[in-house]
Amino acid sequence: MLNIKNNILLLKKKPINIKNKVKTIIKDIKIYGEFALLYYIKFIDGIDIKSIKELIINRKTMKSSYNKISNKKKKILKEIYLRLKRYHFHNYVNSWQINNNIDIIYGQKINNIEKICIYVPGGNTIYPSSIYMNCIPSLIYRPNFICMVSPIKNGVISNTILSISYLNKINKIIFSGGVHTLSCVVFGTRNIIKVDKLTGPGNYYITKAKKIFFGSVGIDMLAGPSELIILCDGFIHPNVISYDFFSQLEHDINASCCLFTNNKKYLNLLYTKIYKLLLFQKNKKIIFKSLKNSILLFNKINNLLEIINFLAPEHLMICIKNSNKVVKKIKNCGAIFISYKTTETYGDYVIGPSHVIPTNSTSKYFSSLNIYDFCKKIGIIKIYNNKYCKILSSFFSKIEKFFSHSFSSIIRK
């Protein structure tokens, strides 16, 4: 347990001068706009362009890419789209208004957030699942404009990526990543529209930048490396859980995966299995590095649950008989996967809840990306008999010494 915390702390301590770098980039973009952007694209990304327009793709191009892909692929892409959207639609709430028949009509108007930017981390490839998982929750309240920002190093953008962006109603893609591009989206430049909200995970630089942007735009959360805790009583074949370890640990070298069990034998069994099977994994280099963040822990279930609620992990897999009882006791956690058949992979890709989930114990107060991140609630008040309001208001205004408050209610007949 301590080990996890230490790892997280170490990770936090490493990038000392990152903050200053990020600040400089943001400042430059704020002052020099696209000139600075082109400069940074050249010197950070190594791409020499004359205008940012060269890296922007609009819906027309996406549509023509979508028309090029096979019908079979279209079917798969649509199926995923519909499955994810169905989940989020269950959370839909509408504006409401109520007349209390005594003195007040009040309510809540729910408006979309108009302009949204999703950040999709990339590099050698772009993660299509991240496009879905960022966009779908936003689509329920129909934003006016979605911009996707994503770095691409090889310069090759597949039709699949463009088709998925088309399906997810993205209006513009900027194929350039990093703090420099995000800053343009936050402050607006000649060719890049200023947005209202920014979502999606990124590396340390991006996360630092998001914290600085907070307040200039809305942001979803400050996410760090991925985490998984598997709570297991040992009735599942260790091969299966080993693969859950590998699939979690191959995300990146900072990812972590832990087994919490009340079965000591199982713990030993899994330990040997993991090292045996590790050699056959294609991403074994990454897994080997991230394995250092892993812990196998043995204790009573109730104690383990207490630790889980303290740690508030991003993902929690519960492979236990009587899982319902356990789920009720979970207080802090990003997403829960129940039973033998539910691998975290499904949650990453196709089921419903967004895979943009709070990490690093922040699920104590952040939620995974959901439709409420893309709307705002406006209180509405209309009074038709203000007798009682006058009395109550004057009570407060006396204590607070806001005397004109009282008069502004008294003067109304």
Add this chain to the structure above:
Amino acid sequence: MLNIKNNILLLKKKPINIKNKVKTIIKDIKIYGEFALLYYIKFIDGIDIKSIKELIINRKTMKSSYNKISNKKKKILKEIYLRLKRYHFHNYVNSWQINNNIDIIYGQKINNIEKICIYVPGGNTIYPSSIYMNCIPSLIYRPNFICMVSPIKNGVISNTILSISYLNKINKIIFSGGVHTLSCVVFGTRNIIKVDKLTGPGNYYITKAKKIFFGSVGIDMLAGPSELIILCDGFIHPNVISYDFFSQLEHDINASCCLFTNNKKYLNLLYTKIYKLLLFQKNKKIIFKSLKNSILLFNKINNLLEIINFLAPEHLMICIKNSNKVVKKIKNCGAIFISYKTTETYGDYVIGPSHVIPTNSTSKYFSSLNIYDFCKKIGIIKIYNNKYCKILSSFFSKIEKFFSHSFSSIIRK
């Protein structure tokens, strides 16, 4: 400790900017805990105490204060409590779970945020309305612990304040404000419990600190000085609108109030009225200063609406025939007050929606404080037939080169 003393000297010399001051205080509290707190309470607030316990009040004291107040007052306090709670309860959503009868059970578990701190700005007096407006939305999902942090200079705390705190289910009150006290609540010290979320407005220092805290705890929003735009076609007596100006402008010298009208005569009428009536206001000194932030604007209604949506004001009063049509066109705004009888004062005090509302154009992406600020949503997934999930997952894992992801689904029968 030397560190602190040096910094205090610097604080007295002025030229350091706010952000650095705030950073220094937070750093000191993080390192020296309550020692630093006592130091800052002495040198910033001028109060010499031996232990922070002297400034902490528990529920027992609050209860005995509540028992001392008159029944008439109790009735008023309860009436306000019930009115406000009734409004927020309309937003209540529950956890849900759905079986799609094909392959998945999925749902969303809604948990409370366990420990909450509300900041109630004060000074000569504490604003009782702020206690209500911060607490009530939080009470719907029943937090385990509510701590109130509030500065009090005169050292006299009325029974009314303690009674209101008691009614609002506050567990602990720390009668000490500022960044130093908030830092203790965020990081936890010997006698002060670490919280998960921090809400409530404050001065520049508090707002700067909240931005730094964001990520270590959840925060509601970054709020600045209060704003009001009155959209009026001139059928209301200018005396009434003048008092709305005064009640808005007496908040503090940075508050602003604007009139947007399509009636040029009315604009001139109001202008003279305001200066005529200003002299009779008890808080005229503050109002006179904040009046410099005011604008009276004449234009067509449609143009004015466009400006309102661009500015995204905190409060919007609509005193116009056909107000329904206008309300539909409002996209960005914190709270809307409709018709002649609805003064903003009522919204500040007794109606329902929280008066903790986003300012400074941030209502484009922030909402006023509401019950969703005090809960978190956890996605739950359980799969009982994973045939289709396997196909879709392998599609993604190929593109994303996460090969173990694919295996972790294939290995499950």
